[in-house]
Amino acid sequence: MSRPDAYIGKPIERLEDLRFLRGRGQYVDDLECAGALHAVVVRSAVAHGRIRSIDTAAARTLPGVHAVFTATDLGAKVPVIPVRSESQPSLDQAVQPVLAHGKVRYVGEPVAFVVAETAALAEDAADAVTVDIDPLRAVIDRAGAEAGDVLLFEHSATNTAGRFTGVRGDAAKAFAAAPYVRRERFRVQRYAPVPLETRGLLARWDAHAERLTLAGAAKVPFWVRSVLAAMMALPEQCVDVIETDIGGGFGARGEFFPEDFLVAFAARRLGRPVKWIEDRREHFLSTAHAREVDCELEIACRRDGVILALRGQAWTNAGAYIRPNVASAPRNIAQMGAGPYRIADLHMEVSVLLSNKTPTGSYRGPGRFEIDFCRERLIDLACADLGLDRAEMRRRNLLTDAEMPHALPIVLPHGKGGELDSGDYRVTFDRCLAEIRWDEKASLQGRLIDGRYHGLAIGCYVEGGAIGPRENARLVLDSEGMVTVYVGTSALGQGQETVFAQIAADALGIPIEHVKDVFHGSTTCVEEGFGSFGSRASVMGGCAIAAAAEKLKDSIREAAAARFGCPVSAIEIIEGMRAVRAGELQLPLHELAGRELAAEGTFAAEKRTYSYGAHAAHVAVDPRTGQVEVLEYVAVEDVGRILNPSTLHGQALGAIVQGLGGSLLEELIYDEHGQLLTASLASYLLPSMDDYPDIRAVALELYPSPLNPLGAKGGGEGGIIPVGGVIANAVACALGDLGVQPFELPLSPPRVWQLIEDARGSRRQAQRTAR
Amino acid sequence: MKLPSFDYAAPSTLQEAVSLLGAHAGSALAIAGGQSLLPMLAYRLVAPSLLIDLRRVPGLDAISVTDEGVCLGSKVRWCDVESDARLRTAHPLLAQAVTHVGHSSIRNRGTVGGSLAHADPAAELPGIALTCDAQIAVAGALCPRTIRAEDFFLGPMTTALASDELIVELRFPAWPAARRWAFEELARQRGAFAIAGLALYYDLRDAAAANVHIGVFGAGPRPQRITQAEAALNGRVIDEQAIAAAARTASATVEAIDDVNASAAYRRSLVGTLLERALTRAAQG
Amino acid sequence: MRTTLHVNGKLVEVDVEPRLTLADCLRHELRLTGTHVGCEHGVCGACTIIVDGQAVRSCLVLAVQADGASIQTVEGLAGGDALGPLQTAFRRHHGLQCGFCTPGMLMTAHALLQAEPEASEARIREVLSGNLCRCTGYVGIVKALLDARSAYARPHTREAR
CATH class of the missing domain: 3.10.20.30 (Beta-grasp domain)
Structure with missing residues (x-):
């Protein structure tokens, strides 16, 4: 790059804000479409059962109803939704049909699809569909799944759909020789990303051109296109999947859901555009849930706190079907147990269990949040056993710059490993201790002040980012020197348009105002794209844009060199991409290249980047009510290179508050029949503005990633990963004198109160026994 | 979550509203602010054939403060209660409780009558009405009647209101200036449903508590008085010992439910804690 | 009807x-x-x-x-194409990400600051606690409101109507 960065690293105000702040965003339900029909999904009210009959006759006769589809309308073979990542043959055995047939396996499973003139009429008709189901016993939890007397898929002999095993060194040997070991059971509850905009789709079928357009896609539009094209027996180039403005994703939204097919199918069958907007109740029943995991984790240490090995087993409750991205969490649990610590030997086996609950998917920091909670809790327990300082023990085990790159455990069955790329994990840790004033607050630990116990905790994490395989971008330069950016990553509200405009402007040496527009996600933007997940979009998309910029400049230089008859090295691009010069010779760009110039760039990555950091919290716990107040929460991260400090800060703060929600508030609760009891925002609580007022995030750029020219690492997920462990450790610290040790989230007032009651009970018991 | 189909009428007199209700008895519902009814409609938990909007009915939106006490017309909104400075002395318990109802934009439309008729066990106003021996004046096809709060709330979302009756007014007895009182509530976050809440007041006679009223909402299937704790406190000086004993009694005698928010055991303990805190606060004056 | x-x-x-x-x-x-x-x-x-x-x-x-x-x-909320002071403050303080909650936030904030131009941070958090945002963690939104207060200040009288 010919000049120092003018935009990268600066808190550039967001370009997308200009439309969002004036109510001009275009979310999928905002799209106007003349003649569009509206669809509503009829969902199973029973968690597990055999479908005896579906009576649609009454619904079909209602006013305004155009069609009621059931599985029998979909042809001889009902399409199934394939696994997108980390597939295994056994996982592929448990994929979801787009409409249930034969059996239903969760409350909320689509059994019919109603299309009518308006959404209200469609809902009236959906109410008139009678689904007769012969109920079977529901599998709810690990015990039920492992018992195996009730099977979700009778053709399979087990409810265990797959297994991931993380291996490094020889854990068995290390444990056999270790002077100290401790094993504990942990549980992370089922909860969900719950973006504020529900899912929605608008499909149009152009019969003349045999072309399908599906708007409302997010996250992985290119993958959705390839799946949809296959299901509809269309060539991929006849399907356009269009990304609209998206009201938040956080992992759940944009994977292939049954509705992606159903809406498209109905539009083609009926020859009319069809719109479907998920309502909040069905969002809770149908969009991917996440997290629910039982884990037994065991740590082996020397008496001085050096961690020798980690091993254990975990069971993720995947829900009723293996959806496209069920596997990220178990895979990461298997691999990332050691987190940022130097732990030579690791063995972690993770089973993926089926149950009669809503299928799960990815949620920000998948698997990492869960295993971080278990490991950080276990470290605090080990500290207590060994009489070690919690900060000192962590510091002793954190990886340093000299140990980079650091090989990660191999994950079976695929055998993939990877390595931590760069960083000194003690630096963010020390900064975090300073930010929370750890030493100053040390005397507060466990103290009762005005009726509340105070507690302090710190925890660490690494965040995998910039996942490959590659990403593509195209830059188009017009004769006015205005640039349009097209990129294959998606935007879910993070501010990608701004960050990409910054990168493009710096790469081309133009004012950011000359970046006319940034188009992302849609399959019409570039030939091939990979989407937005795993903290990849800014790094991968950004590097692809930078690569495209270099190609664009190269092609201009080559053309100018040919025109001027001089070497390429003599060519200068000047006036903000509007002219070229070689010595005395100068030419406006449009005379050299005509109306428009374009270049494409690709950035490929085989290895992932790893941001890292530490979080600390100070809490106060009311022992009478079990209420936990977060008095202060601090996060420090090193992201290698900060592209836009303002949007990065927003990612960190937003992720922290989501983590606090998952640690203290949010839970999807089922009864024993598989009914979801929290299918409204009145019963499923999201953090509000009043809940966690004192949170801070500090971003550093100390150790750039060696893996990409920007030096950037992903930054979207780190804020959530360690929160559960930090909060639970802070509560344990606060209630240390009462003997309370939380092993399960969320730490709601009733749960904390129950822990205190149980601890009192067991102390009384112990005293009685002692006597 | 589109609402089911219904007809709509906006009568301009109470008489007309009552006769419409009578004519569609059982299938018509009255709507004022709609802050409880619209979510029920959205989840299709109710399917009325007719909604009778009271917005044009005059005379139901007054707050009156007299020597007899405080009267709230059924169309009085939470924000009206909040902004009426008289109530801070005329009925401080009511004024305080109302700030816990939902969020401010809910309080801009939600009404007294709507909350009473909805009878959510976790709602503040039914709890206050019961605690304070309030009376609910209703109009119906036959003749107007007054229902005591203790006879009004029958169970979750169930009241003594007949299907052709409308709430007209909520009447609180006069509030002596020297009265001691407190309000305590635990919800998991601001605006969320209370896991339990507690309101109490008493008057001082020769330094001892008299006329003790303790009401609890959110803990059981309907608002309830903690009569044994009231009896134990009447005639006693409210000191640490009395408070502790009353809290134990409240925990032991409160009717508590298990639900998705909390266990009955938690609620019993919580009610004791809330009572202890409320009494301590009230005793401080 | x-x-x-x-x-x-x-x-x-x-x-x-x-x-x-x-x-x-x-x-x-x-x-x-x-x-x-x-x-x-x-x-x-x-x-x-x-x-x-x-x-x-x-x-x-x-x-x-x-x-x-x-x-x-x-x-x-704003006259014409320009952003009003509240919207400008939201942008300056990164008070939005996906933008979905933003219109509701803006309107709640606008009503609050019109009625109470001197609202404290605690009051802001109380009133806006009825508006959920899943992206920002609320920090930028609170800052935006605090910053925008001056644009709503009434020099002479506190009576709005």
Whole structure:
């Protein structure tokens, strides 16, 4: 790059804000479409059962109803939704049909699809569909799944759909020789990303051109296109999947859901555009849930706190079907147990269990949040056993710059490993201790002040980012020197348009105002794209844009060199991409290249980047009510290179508050029949503005990633990963004198109160026994 | 979550509203602010054939403060209660409780009558009405009647209101200036449903508590008085010992439910804690 | 039913089914899609608009109930194309990410600051706790409101009406 960065690293105000702040965003339900029909999904009210009959006759006769589809309308073979990542043959055995047939396996499973003139009429008709189901016993939890007397898929002999095993060194040997070991059971509850905009789709079928357009896609539009094209027996180039403005994703939204097919199918069958907007109740029943995991984790240490090995087993409750991205969490649990610590030997086996609950998917920091909670809790327990300082023990085990790159455990069955790329994990840790004033607050630990116990905790994490395989971008330069950016990553509200405009402007040496527009996600933007997940979009998309910029400049230089008859090295691009010069010779760009110039760039990555950091919290716990107040929460991260400090800060703060929600508030609760009891925002609580007022995030750029020219690492997920462990450790610290040790989230007032009651009970018991 | 189909009428007199209700008895519902009814409609938990909007009915939106006490017309909104400075002395318990109802934009439309008729066990106003021996004046096809709060709330979302009756007014007895009182509530976050809440007041006679009223909402299937704790406190000086004993009694005698928010055991303990805190606060004056 | 609304200063007449919420009326009948619908049961606050000077949830109002009412939506928050002071503050302090909760936040904030231009941080957090945002963690939104207060300050009198 010919000049120092003018935009990268600066808190550039967001370009997308200009439309969002004036109510001009275009979310999928905002799209106007003349003649569009509206669809509503009829969902199973029973968690597990055999479908005896579906009576649609009454619904079909209602006013305004155009069609009621059931599985029998979909042809001889009902399409199934394939696994997108980390597939295994056994996982592929448990994929979801787009409409249930034969059996239903969760409350909320689509059994019919109603299309009518308006959404209200469609809902009236959906109410008139009678689904007769012969109920079977529901599998709810690990015990039920492992018992195996009730099977979700009778053709399979087990409810265990797959297994991931993380291996490094020889854990068995290390444990056999270790002077100290401790094993504990942990549980992370089922909860969900719950973006504020529900899912929605608008499909149009152009019969003349045999072309399908599906708007409302997010996250992985290119993958959705390839799946949809296959299901509809269309060539991929006849399907356009269009990304609209998206009201938040956080992992759940944009994977292939049954509705992606159903809406498209109905539009083609009926020859009319069809719109479907998920309502909040069905969002809770149908969009991917996440997290629910039982884990037994065991740590082996020397008496001085050096961690020798980690091993254990975990069971993720995947829900009723293996959806496209069920596997990220178990895979990461298997691999990332050691987190940022130097732990030579690791063995972690993770089973993926089926149950009669809503299928799960990815949620920000998948698997990492869960295993971080278990490991950080276990470290605090080990500290207590060994009489070690919690900060000192962590510091002793954190990886340093000299140990980079650091090989990660191999994950079976695929055998993939990877390595931590760069960083000194003690630096963010020390900064975090300073930010929370750890030493100053040390005397507060466990103290009762005005009726509340105070507690302090710190925890660490690494965040995998910039996942490959590659990403593509195209830059188009017009004769006015205005640039349009097209990129294959998606935007879910993070501010990608701004960050990409910054990168493009710096790469081309133009004012950011000359970046006319940034188009992302849609399959019409570039030939091939990979989407937005795993903290990849800014790094991968950004590097692809930078690569495209270099190609664009190269092609201009080559053309100018040919025109001027001089070497390429003599060519200068000047006036903000509007002219070229070689010595005395100068030419406006449009005379050299005509109306428009374009270049494409690709950035490929085989290895992932790893941001890292530490979080600390100070809490106060009311022992009478079990209420936990977060008095202060601090996060420090090193992201290698900060592209836009303002949007990065927003990612960190937003992720922290989501983590606090998952640690203290949010839970999807089922009864024993598989009914979801929290299918409204009145019963499923999201953090509000009043809940966690004192949170801070500090971003550093100390150790750039060696893996990409920007030096950037992903930054979207780190804020959530360690929160559960930090909060639970802070509560344990606060209630240390009462003997309370939380092993399960969320730490709601009733749960904390129950822990205190149980601890009192067991102390009384112990005293009685002692006597 | 589109609402089911219904007809709509906006009568301009109470008489007309009552006769419409009578004519569609059982299938018509009255709507004022709609802050409880619209979510029920959205989840299709109710399917009325007719909604009778009271917005044009005059005379139901007054707050009156007299020597007899405080009267709230059924169309009085939470924000009206909040902004009426008289109530801070005329009925401080009511004024305080109302700030816990939902969020401010809910309080801009939600009404007294709507909350009473909805009878959510976790709602503040039914709890206050019961605690304070309030009376609910209703109009119906036959003749107007007054229902005591203790006879009004029958169970979750169930009241003594007949299907052709409308709430007209909520009447609180006069509030002596020297009265001691407190309000305590635990919800998991601001605006969320209370896991339990507690309101109490008493008057001082020769330094001892008299006329003790303790009401609890959110803990059981309907608002309830903690009569044994009231009896134990009447005639006693409210000191640490009395408070502790009353809290134990409240925990032991409160009717508590298990639900998705909390266990009955938690609620019993919580009610004791809330009572202890409320009494301590009230005793401080 | 024939219903008359004054929306962002304009008188409009619509013919709606009684069951249509004001939110859906604004969005689909009047094509004012800036008002977003996040839950349809009155919890998330995304659909908050200003009706007769007060912030209300347009998913909890029937369009027919608003007959004759004066309504302000996010589209009417700034005059013309420029951002108003509240919107500018949201942008400056990164008070939005995906933008879905933003119109409801803006309208709740606008009603609050009009009534209480000196609202404290605690008061802001209290009043806006009825508007959920899943992206920002709220820090930028609070800063934006604190910053925007000066634009709402009334030099002479605290009486609004």
